[in-house]
Amino acid sequence: MDTSTSTFSTYETAWCPGCGNFSILAGLKQALTELGLRPQDVLMVAGIGQAAKTPQYISANAFCGLHGRSLPPAAAAKIANEKLTVIIDTGDGDSYGEGGNHFIHNIRRNADITHFVHDNQIYGLTKGQASPTTAEGQVTPVQPEGNPETPFNPILTALAAGAGFVARTFSGNPGQLVRIMKAAIQYDGYALVDIFQPCVSFNKVNTFAWYKEHCYELEDDYDPTDFSAALSKAREFGDRIPTGILYNVPKVSFNRRHPVLKDGVPLVEKKLPDHLIEDLMNDFV
Amino acid sequence: MDTSTSTFSTYETAWCPGCGNFSILAGLKQALTELGLRPQDVLMVAGIGQAAKTPQYISANAFCGLHGRSLPPAAAAKIANEKLTVIIDTGDGDSYGEGGNHFIHNIRRNADITHFVHDNQIYGLTKGQASPTTAEGQVTPVQPEGNPETPFNPILTALAAGAGFVARTFSGNPGQLVRIMKAAIQYDGYALVDIFQPCVSFNKVNTFAWYKEHCYELEDDYDPTDFSAALSKAREFGDRIPTGILYNVPKVSFNRRHPVLKDGVPLVEKKLPDHLIEDLMNDFV
Amino acid sequence: MYNLLFGGAAGQGVETTVAVLEQIIKRSGSSIFTVKDFMSRVRGGHNFSLLRFGNTPIRSHTDELTGIIALTEETVELHRDQLIDGGFILCDSQLKIDDPRAIKIDMAVRARRLGNPRVSGIIAVGILMKLFGFETNGAEEVLAKHIKKQYLNINVQALHEGFDLVERRFDNPGGNFAQDMILTGSQAMALGALAGGLKFYSAYPMSPSTALMEYLAPHAHEARIVVEQAEDEIAAAMMAVGASYTGARAMTGTSGGGFALMVETLGLSGMAEIPTVFVDVQRPGPVTGLPTRTEQSDLKFVVSASQGEFPRLVIAVRHHADAFYQTIRALNLAEKYQIPVILLSDQYLGDASGTVPRFDLNKVRPLPVGNTPADLEPGQEYLRYRVTESGISPRLLPGQSEHLVLIDSDEHDEKGWITESAEVRISQVDKRARKLKLLETELQEPDFIGTEDFHTLLLGWGSTYGPIEEAVATLNQQDSGGYAALLFGDVYPLPQRLLKEKASQAKEIIDVEQNSTAQFAGLVREYSGIKCDREILKYDGRQIMAKEIVSQVLQQA
Amino acid sequence: MYNLLFGGAAGQGVETTVAVLEQIIKRSGSSIFTVKDFMSRVRGGHNFSLLRFGNTPIRSHTDELTGIIALTEETVELHRDQLIDGGFILCDSQLKIDDPRAIKIDMAVRARRLGNPRVSGIIAVGILMKLFGFETNGAEEVLAKHIKKQYLNINVQALHEGFDLVERRFDNPGGNFAQDMILTGSQAMALGALAGGLKFYSAYPMSPSTALMEYLAPHAHEARIVVEQAEDEIAAAMMAVGASYTGARAMTGTSGGGFALMVETLGLSGMAEIPTVFVDVQRPGPVTGLPTRTEQSDLKFVVSASQGEFPRLVIAVRHHADAFYQTIRALNLAEKYQIPVILLSDQYLGDASGTVPRFDLNKVRPLPVGNTPADLEPGQEYLRYRVTESGISPRLLPGQSEHLVLIDSDEHDEKGWITESAEVRISQVDKRARKLKLLETELQEPDFIGTEDFHTLLLGWGSTYGPIEEAVATLNQQDSGGYAALLFGDVYPLPQRLLKEKASQAKEIIDVEQNSTAQFAGLVREYSGIKCDREILKYDGRQIMAKEIVSQVLQQA
Numbered sequence A, B: 001m002d003t004s005t006s007t008f009s010t011y012e013t014a015w016c017p018g019c020g021n022f023s024i025l026a027g028l029k030q031a032l033t034e035l036g037l038r039p040q041d042v043l044m045v046a047g048i049g050q051a052a053k054t055p056q057y058i059s060a061n062a063f064c065g066l067h068g069r070s071l072p073p074a075a076a077a078k079i080a081n082e083k084l085t086v087i088i089d090t091g092d093g094d095s096y097g098e099g100g101n102h103f104i105h106n107i108r109r110n111a112d113i114t115h116f117v118h119d120n121q122i123y124g125l126t127k128g129q130a131s132p133t134t135a136e137g138q139v140t141p142v143q144p145e146g147n148p149e150t151p152f153n154p155i156l157t158a159l160a161a162g163a164g165f166v167a168r169t170f171s172g173n174p175g176q177l178v179r180i181m182k183a184a185i186q187y188d189g190y191a192l193v194d195i196f197q198p199c200v201s202f203n204k205v206n207t208f209a210w211y212k213e214h215c216y217e218l219e220d221d222y223d224p225t226d227f228s229a230a231l232s233k234a235r236e237f238g239d240r241i242p243t244g245i246l247y248n249v250p251k252v253s254f255n256r257r258h259p260v261l262k263d264g265v266p267l268v269e270k271k272l273p274d275h276l277i278e279d280l281m282n283d284f285v
Numbered sequence C, D: 001m002y003n004l005l006f007g008g009a010a011g012q013g014v015e016t017t018v019a020v021l022e023q024i025i026k027r028s029g030s031s032i033f034t035v036k037d038f039m040s041r042v043r044g045g046h047n048f049s050l051l052r053f054g055n056t057p058i059r060s061h062t063d064e065l066t067g068i069i070a071l072t073e074e075t076v077e078l079h080r081d082q083l084i085d086g087g088f089i090l091c092d093s094q095l096k097i098d099d100p101r102a103i104k105i106d107m108a109v110r111a112r113r114l115g116n117p118r119v120s121g122i123i124a125v126g127i128l129m130k131l132f133g134f135e136t137n138g139a140e141e142v143l144a145k146h147i148k149k150q151y152l153n154i155n156v157q158a159l160h161e162g163f164d165l166v167e168r169r170f171d172n173p174g175g176n177f178a179q180d181m182i183l184t185g186s187q188a189m190a191l192g193a194l195a196g197g198l199k200f201y202s203a204y205p206m207s208p209s210t211a212l213m214e215y216l217a218p219h220a221h222e223a224r225i226v227v228e229q230a231e232d233e234i235a236a237a238m239m240a241v242g243a244s245y246t247g248a249r250a251m252t253g254t255s256g257g258g259f260a261l262m263v264e265t266l267g268l269s270g271m272a273e274i275p276t277v278f279v280d281v282q283r284p285g286p287v288t289g290l291p292t293r294t295e296q297s298d299l300k301f302v303v304s305a306s307q308g309e310f311p312r313l314v315i316a317v318r319h320h321a322d323a324f325y326q327t328i329r330a331l332n333l334a335e336k337y338q339i340p341v342i343l344l345s346d347q348y349l350g351d352a353s354g355t356v357p358r359f360d361l362n363k364v365r366p367l368p369v370g371n372t373p374a375d376l377e378p379g380q381e382y383l384r385y386r387v388t389e390s391g392i393s394p395r396l397l398p399g400q401s402e403h404l405v406l407i408d409s410d411e412h413d414e415k416g417w418i419t420e421s422a423e424v425r426i427s428q429v430d431k432r433a434r435k436l437k438l439l440e441t442e443l444q445e446p447d448f449i450g451t452e453d454f455h456t457l458l459l460g461w462g463s464t465y466g467p468i469e470e471a472v473a474t475l476n477q478q479d480s481g482g483y484a485a486l487l488f489g490d491v492y493p494l495p496q497r498l499l500k501e502k503a504s505q506a507k508e509i510i511d512v513e514q515n516s517t518a519q520f521a522g523l524v525r526e527y528s529g530i531k532c533d534r535e536i537l538k539y540d541g542r543q544i545m546a547k548e549i550v551s552q553v554l555q556q557a
């Protein structure tokens, strides 16, 4: 697999040895290669954080923007040029904390973008504060008596907000990871993949072993088009945590329903009709 | 009822004649009066919008802050002085649009505050643009070919985010409105009441008659402690829309679980222990 | 020049009446200028519009009234003292108004008799046309533009009925503005954006900036552009930046409170060198302030918004034509220098409608978006942030060639990779700074108006253009000359050539601004060292009038 | 004075080694000052700390090294040229280092032999103690503060083992700092907040400001305050404002990017007159910039952030003691004037640790929170925004009396009700502005340092205090006198008395700043008319050193 994914390779990373991000990066390269994409076809978008460095480590176009703000420019990029495959790789804090409002509303907007959340259940780059998905009671440098808050359930919230593709996987399950990544990228619309990612430096609770122990793959006969089933799977987050594609139904994407874009001609290629400005000026005379 | 609610009365409002806000305001005054609260016990918090003018029209303490930002100061006020009954009255755009991130995370924070959303499914004060709850396809001045987005489901999202008290009612059902308002105010924790409110000036789809026709009250044997039932009721938004308390379970509120606040002494009354600064300086020597 | 005040409660339909009358006046050749004084509510309250018309270009309003058209008694109460000699009050006979100047007509009764109570406003239009000697031919065409077909006939009847009720009182001003357009400042700006090649506009509603979206959205389909209402202003700005990066020329618009939320994104546009135009249609602050009124108090804010240092350009639009041309220029300069450009407008200019000659599309032509591989030096590696002499690096678009385009909010090297190197940091800061130096060579000097041999120099910027222009003309007539003004459009970086030249000639420099702290005077002092001798400031949310400027100039400090 | 560099990859444990050594040096009487040069990563890369110590107060760093303690070969590679004559390199024998100055010790092997590879750093501490003539008594107590009980013994052994491995090379500096504290600028600030009566701190993590929360959170319980990590910076700021309105003294902290998101809330604090302290611990911008490095480039941004106009105070903290006292003062002035106060710090000062005398709690005492009904004039209606001569209105707290407290982001009347009245608007703008006038009468003049008969005047603000102080001392020694500096803490409004007085004496005024556009010089020119003759600017993310200032001052332009 090494040679085939090397199209997408760049230089060394700044992550800690043992970090789950490495497997996610490898999986991403493999998925893109297997999908037959070229670096120039792909736009990687991120916020700020450890996960958000991913676009720096893969050979593709890259928009490394602001903390919490990856989804709006990603959606806009797809609106501007739908020939690009737009992929967001960023963190749980970035996606669900600072970026929570964009999370909800870009699900509704449903541009054809793929959102890979490296969910290490912690703020990694800023050294270990509780993120929205940190377990209740977990001790951190700024939650010294334990994180008091109910963890955010991104799967359930995405379903509630109307996402058409919702999946969860684990960096330690490369087969499933790549499979889901490919399906998510191919989905026409907003696709969420929440990826458990051990942070060896700051999350001593949700370790590789912990995920390994708690995660299970959805049964073969699981029906990802059944919303009620998805809702109940989404609520399982205890001894056992389901991974796989929890929900997958077609939903008309932004570009396909937009009056100007639905003809499939990218916005960047469209031209202002001749004489339109003259006509518009006439309206005012 | 007029004389009893007059404790909470102020001057004339700037709303349009026929606006649903009048009934909500009347209901609120009645609820507060029936709960035996005095104006000085109550803090009204709002963002900016037509609904957000409510604190101006009721005799109580008032914090009229920024568009979309009603929940954080409301939670902080309750944290600072839990003797206050903290009530947010504000719009759907304010609560779910600009304020969406605070919506999700204040549900998790679970301070004992009550959130009345005047849900007219439109941006009223700014003259009729689509709000997150505006129906798909509805034409507005800036969505001339119809609102393209899937409406936001505040009930389902609140449940997904872990709210302990979630209700929906209609300004045209004053009996239910007041009943739910009182229950929400009495709930110890974050309570959401999404209140349908006809906007006679800008929402010509969801009119008084429309709500009257579509809303029904939850059956008497409905169990508001059943999360699955709540989830499925929350998804009903078509010909028939359930109103009532959809979910109501106890959840430890912010102040009750906070190490410093759980003794019940308001933060504003707490004192820095004598010699603490001296002791802390010693740590550095 | 004549000046009419139309007053009533929100929701009483003053706007249509005024819009119809504007068109009728203009078609008969006169110039018009209309401003709104509206409260922040949808129904009720006291709102009014001022419609000024004449046979010379008009770019400002006044409160000296030829006539009051009153829909409420309050209107008369509040404004009767502003009537000039020979002025009139037109109102319905039902209103309890006791004024010898009142022309009371049973418009409501007549409208009902005609079959529709809502046409009473058009009866008033007919009356006013007669009073000022306008002809009724052509009026039907105007009505057809504003009124649904099924109601057209009855409105035409109403107009004629009104026309026949009174006698002419005033000379028709005449003029040759019949071929002009009537539009608002915001419409001019939106049209400029389209002419400037806009492909993507994102915004969150906020008065008084929503007017931009309200014009663009209904024309998006035919213009083949995307207009997106975002979930909040942060998203609006970030979408604009994302679209622009990808190659769709982009703009976002808001007012001060929304701009506050765009501040971080502004910096991203500067750091990542992604051309983006941010429109701030100012209203009185701080925070929510007076949402439907006017002020120029965001200047210092936008000039230094966002952490760190990066080049930017701030252009304050001054009048309707300026709004059009400067918007195209803003999009072009954003593109050329790969920077954020901030267009400052305000409620006054944004909502005021006026007669403007058709825009000349050859005057400013849109630049192409980005570079293409053909623009690169052959054989060279593509570097998004190549260090160049001009500071401008080749901007390719992602997905349009085999070259990858990397942008980053962290400090980065020429390739776009995150760096911590001190040397690279310095070279990139300097590179970005050089763009500003170059930009300074093509700034637009302010408009100089007044007499060449002046002793008193007024400084103004943005929408006070009209009032100051009128004030200087008045002063030069009344006070035997000696007055001039510099009216700035480019405000940051500050063009200084004319400023220094004229300032050295001035005995007294008077700064005129629509804010309480003389923000522009502060910029002038910081960058040119020139200190204004006096300031004329207004900050009650109402635009300053020429006569206020005149009286304050003349009243020695 | 001595200066040691400890270099290695992130995660190699340099920090503990340095912290232990700092304590040992201080306990034996010497002063210390330590700065960090860290990359924005958790593991790997090249990071270093500089530990300077001596027998006089130290408030700045230098890159002239007495010794290098190298955990990687890269460390030696990068820094060997900075060693002074007689300097040394201490490293493990495993490193491939070929330098005659190297003291190679098999620390890793010895640590493993002792039973724990992680104690090699403490072996180094022992070695360094011996090299510089420190005694081992007391060292155990220091170790006990940093090391878990079960590991204490082995660490003590390691220290002694190291101590016995080498001979003394340098004279122990001595000094009488043994009773001083060692803390960072951020810790001093956080402690100041507690001493200033802080009850509520809300923030969202952001380097380098998180240090404030990292100190406050673990002490929240005993201090009986609430420290809340918010969902974003907007919420953090709005929570602080909400808590303060209710009567809990409140502060929020962030860096430039987070401050960008707090801009609208800043305006709310100004408009609604709710005391709030905003801390901006600056780092290099624009946007993400260089996250773990230092800069002073948010000055103009914070001085004019937010739409509209309202009074604010901006204080730049200059050194550790200043950080403590100014934080109390900031909380007090916010309270007294009911305004937002912005405290500007930066990564350099925030993360630098130094010896500081114990703070004097009697120097600045916290004001009470708000007014009580007893403060009102008897019989008068309670008006939250009463128009007063000072501009300050009675601030009651909601729920604490029968008086209702209404605050509003719209323009409001004295009662707190939304208004559209021009008169009320003007009176409220003027009322707020009067607070600023009053505040101007109690600004702190800058510190004046250097000789009275100077010819060259340096201007500085904030954390360049230490470097400039040292530079002026050096210049006055080297260059036969004639140098002075004004070091500003209050930067907006700008105190001008001393500035004007000293500027008139200066032959040359040189502005020294840690940014690329000389922002402070711009403020100085705008408000005082004084133009600096030259600027010394640094903007590579590394704090300027005294020797750089000296050489640039001496090198004629």
Ligand SMILES: Cc1ncc(C[n+]2csc(CCOP(=O)(O)OP(=O)(O)O)c2C)c(N)n1
Residues within 6 Å of the ligand: A048, A049, A050, A051, A052, A066, A067, A090, A091, A092, A093, A094, A095, A118, A120, A122, A123, A124, A125, A126, A131, D204, D205, D206, D207, D233, D257, D258, D261, D288
């Ligand atoms: C506006 C803003 N606020 C805060 C930060 C600081 N910040 C950088 S990364 C980060 C959180 C990272 O957490 P997460 O998104 O979970 O990514 P991880 O590092 O865990 O992969 C924060 C708070 C920032 N850069 N910008």
Ligand SMILES: Cc1ncc(C[n+]2csc(CCOP(=O)(O)OP(=O)(O)O)c2C)c(N)n1
Residues within 6 Å of the ligand: B048, B049, B050, B051, B052, B066, B067, B090, B091, B092, B093, B094, B095, B118, B120, B122, B123, B124, B125, B126, B131, C204, C205, C206, C207, C233, C257, C258, C261, C288
């Ligand atoms: C930061 C900011 N953005 C936008 C606005 C403009 N604004 C005022 S009210 C409002 C929306 C009102 O809609 P909603 O919250 O549904 O309240 P309604 O008027 O319908 O009751 C908007 C967008 C603002 N005041 N501040």
Ligand code: SF4
Residues within 6 Å of the ligand: A014, A015, A016, A018, A019, A020, A021, A050, A051, A120, A124, A125, A198, A199, A200, A201, A202, D042, D043
């Ligand atoms: S801190 Fe955690 S998330 Fe970041 S690189 Fe290290 S292990 Fe990975």
Ligand code: SF4
Residues within 6 Å of the ligand: B014, B015, B016, B018, B019, B020, B021, B050, B051, B120, B124, B125, B198, B199, B200, B201, B202, C042, C043
């Ligand atoms: S615009 Fe709509 S919401 Fe606002 S007051 Fe009028 S009817 Fe009510």
Ligand SMILES: [Mg+2]
Residues within 6 Å of the ligand: A049, A091, A092, A093, A118, A119, A120, A121, A122, A123, A124, A131
């Ligand atoms: Mg994370």
Ligand SMILES: [Mg+2]
Residues within 6 Å of the ligand: B091, B092, B093, B118, B119, B120, B121, B122, B123, B124, B131
């Ligand atoms: Mg609404």
